Amino acid sequence: MAAKKEIPYKIYLEENEMPKAWYNVRADMKNKPAPLLNPGTHQPMTAQELEGVFCAELVQQELDNTTPYIPIPQEIQDFYKMYRPSPLVRAYCLEEKLKTPAKIYYKFEGNNTSGSHKLNSAIAQAYYAKKQGLKGVTTETGAGQWGTALSMACAYLDLDCQVYMVKVSYEQKPFRREVMRTYGASVTPSPSNTTNVGRQILAEHPGTTGSLGCAISEAVEAAVTQEGYRYVLGSVLNQVLLHQSVIGLETKAALDKYGIKPDIIIGCAGGGSNLGGLISPFAGDMLRGEANYRIIAVEPASCPSLTRGKYAYDFCDTGKVCPLAKMYTLGSNFIPSANHAGGLRYHGMSSIVSQLYHDGLIEATSVEQTKVFEAAEYFARVEGILPAPESSHAIRVAIDEAIKCRETGEEKTIVFGLTGTGYFDMVAYEKFNNGEMGDYIPTDEELEKSFATLPQVEE
Ligand SMILES: *Cc1c(COP(=O)(O)O)cnc(C)c1O
Numbered sequence: 001m002a003a004k005k006e007i008p009y010k011i012y013l014e015e016n017e018m019p020k021a022w023y024n025v026r027a028d029m030k031n032k033p034a035p036l037l038n039p040g041t042h043q044p045m046t047a048q049e050l051e052g053v054f055c056a057e058l059v060q061q062e063l064d065n066t067t068p069y070i071p072i073p074q075e076i077q078d079f080y081k082m083y084r085p086s087p088l089v090r091a092y093c094l095e096e097k098l099k100t101p102a103k104i105y106y107k108f109e110g111n112n113t114s115g116s117h118k119l120n121s122a123i124a125q126a127y128y129a130k131k132q133g134l135k136g137v138t139t140e141t142g143a144g145q146w147g148t149a150l151s152m153a154c155a156y157l158d159l160d161c162q163v164y165m166v167k168v169s170y171e172q173k174p175f176r177r178e179v180m181r182t183y184g185a186s187v188t189p190s191p192s193n194t195t196n197v198g199r200q201i202l203a204e205h206p207g208t209t210g211s212l213g214c215a216i217s218e219a220v221e222a223a224v225t226q227e228g229y230r231y232v233l234g235s236v237l238n239q240v241l242l243h244q245s246v247i248g249l250e251t252k253a254a255l256d257k258y259g260i261k262p263d264i265i266i267g268c269a270g271g272g273s274n275l276g277g278l279i280s281p282f283a284g285d286m287l288r289g290e291a292n293y294r295i296i297a298v299e300p301a302s303c304p305s306l307t308r309g310k311y312a313y314d315f316c317d318t319g320k321v322c323p324l325a326k327m328y329t330l331g332s333n334f335i336p337s338a339n340h341a342g343g344l345r346y347h348g349m350s351s352i353v354s355q356l357y358h359d360g361l362i363e364a365t366s367v368e369q370t371k372v373f374e375a376a377e378y379f380a381r382v383e384g385i386l387p388a389p390e391s392s393h394a395i396r397v398a399i400d401e402a403i404k405c406r407e408t409g410e411e412k413t414i415v416f417g418l419t420g421t422g423y424f425d426m427v428a429y430e431k432f433n434n435g436e437m438g439d440y441i442p443t444d445e446e447l448e449k450s451f452a453t454l455p456q457v458e459e
Pocket residue numbers: 115116117118145146234235236268269270271272273274275344388390391419420421
């Protein structure tokens with residue numbers, strides 16, 4: 001290994017350099033993300049309507065398209081101090097192994113028990129629920145990271161936490177479930193017979209192993225039918241991207257500290273929250289005409305909402321109880337093939353990310369899961385961290401871009417989001433190691449069938 005490095009392996013911020021406010025990229029967007037619509041009337045959802053489902057202060061954040069900086073309450077800043085700042089790591093070992101002139105950095109969000117960035121928004125949402133005097137919150141979880149993050153936040157604030165977990169994950173990931181229960185959450189496999197919508201879905205599809213869209217419907221119903229409860233969501237919404245801007249603000253502050261200007265910024269995209277959070281301050285620079293970056297969203301080829309979806313209003317959930325959101329979507333009935341193990345399986349994409357993509361500010365690309373796991377394993381062996389499959393989508397493209405630099409000799413600076421660790425994904429790693437993992441890419445016909453179920457909305 002080369003002797004002295006000018007830039008530390010890990011760039012940390014001092015406590016007094018930490019963000020004191022979240023950055024709301026909508027304030028700098030000329031084309032604002034489209035509003036949520038009432039699924040019955042197709043009129044924009046009012047604050048009053050939204051407050052039946054969400055906490056009041058979070059509704060304000062959801063609808064606020066104009067305030068650029070929203071102060072982070074001191075209590076949330078204090079909680080952040082338990083696991084933040086997260087390190088911005090210079091991937092010297094990866095650079096050497098790849099023999100690339102590129103400089104590679106990753107922002108590592110896996111240093112907390114939830115194993116992902118989701119805690120950044122979980123604590124904020126739980127805080128506002130507590131402040132409103134609520135008894136508890138309901139939510140859904142797919143792979144389990146969001147449910148874990150929320151149960152940690154609720155335990156800290158002494159709030160009840162009810163999690164509807166997609167049945168297939170509930171059965172395949174008993175340890176995730178047990179972590180949530182350890183933090184005091186109750187976990188129900190979805191679809192369940194504890195809600196009307198769950199019973200209806202079970203009657204129509206008796207053998208179903210569930211989906212995120214279906215668990216969302218159940219969690220919303222559970223919130224609106226219990227006194228003192230509201231529903232919270234771990235991605236997609238504007239408020240979640242706002243909270244996740246802490247990732248991008250820290251990244252930017254750490255880079256600025258050493259005078260580093262990134263050329264390429266890469267994030268994996270499921271519902272768009274980590275990507276949106278990471279890129280927000282950089283997208284803000286671009287929107288204000290102050291700087292230029294290449295921003296790349298990476299999604300699975302088996303769930304390609306940005307690269308092959310339609311930009312249209314769609315349902316956010318299977319039971320169609322949620323507001324309509326305008327987004328790049330594969331249709332609310334779309335469920336990725338059963339052999340897809342890499343997460344990022346939501347049918348739609350954050351309205352903010354969708355609008356930025358539509359306006360050409362960011363690029364999108366899709367990658368096949370065997371290529372993703374190849375990159376994951378390569379990264380684990382070289383940089384030490386065992387990455388989450390979701391995060392490994394970004395690793396894949398970061399490596400590909402670094403290899404291109406090797407070929408062209410360009411010394412580009414690449415920053416990517418390493419959103420979490422993969423310890424609960426060893427069944428997927430096992431499949432990969434056994435050579436049993438395949439790739440499934442939906443056909444155009446399958447997607448057309450799913451697009452046919454999009455609601456007809458006059459705009
Ligand atoms: C949830 C999750 C994602 C994807 O969600 P986004 O909202 O798109 O960020 C990515 N990585 C990890 C580790 C996750 O837990």
